[in-house]
Amino acid sequence: METLINEYILRLDATEQAICFKIKDMITLEYGMEEAKIWHAHPVWFINQNPIVGFSKQNKGIRLMFWSGVDFDEPLLSVKGKKFKDASIFYQEVNEVVEEDLKRWLEKGKNIQWDYKNLVKRKGELLKLF
Numbered sequence: 001m002e003t004l005i006n007e008y009i010l011r012l013d014a015t016e017q018a019i020c021f022k023i024k025d026m027i028t029l030e031y032g033m034e035e036a037k038i039w040h041a042h043p044v045w046f047i048n049q050n051p052i053v054g055f056s057k058q059n060k061g062i063r064l065m066f067w068s069g070v071d072f073d074e075p076l077l078s079v080k081g082k083k084f085k086d087a088s089i090f091y092q093e094v095n096e097v098v099e100e101d102l103k104r105w106l107e108k109g110k111n112i113q114w115d116y117k118n119l120v121k122r123k124g125e126l127l128k129l130f
Contacts, residue, residue, distance in 0.1 A: 002033045005043040012057055018094040019062045023055050026099065030106040050117040050129070052109040061092040064102075067116055071128075072108045076101060085114045 009020040020043075027045050028036070031053075035046035044054035051067045069077045069087025077087035091097055113129040115122075 001037050002028075004038050005036060008038060008043055015093065016057055016062055019091050019097060020055060022094055022097050023062070023064055023091075023102070026102050027053055027106060030103070030110075047110065047113070048117070050113055050115065052113070053106065058090070061090040063088050063090050066105060066109055068109065068112050068114045069105070071112045071114075072105060074101075074105060074108070077105065084116075 005024060009017050009024065012020060024043065031045045031047070035049070037044060037046075039051065039054070042054055042056035044051050046052060053064070053066050055062055055064045057063075063079070065086055065088040066072065066077065068085050070080055070085045072087065074087070077089055079088040079090065081087065115129050
């Protein structure tokens, strides 16, 4: 799956590639590649089939999104989802990616999760796992 994620990144411009490779490398160190895939057209990492973190190219820049990020209590994850518990940050330059922040968010991603895996089975009801 790493090959497909690298192919996704290589389709971006040089600045976006630098951002995405830095983010990907840090996520991979924390979560590995076993449950990483292209999901809804962009790279996403899962724990026990539950989406945790992903990134995508958008008009504002590279969006780093945590599916349960609203509960992280992190002011920099300021772009909040309207329907679910996601929170995001946008990057335009690689030097905006602060490693300490990303490491902290990735750790919180392991410990704070809503059950997106069973969202359809529960007919849209989102339950907190932990």
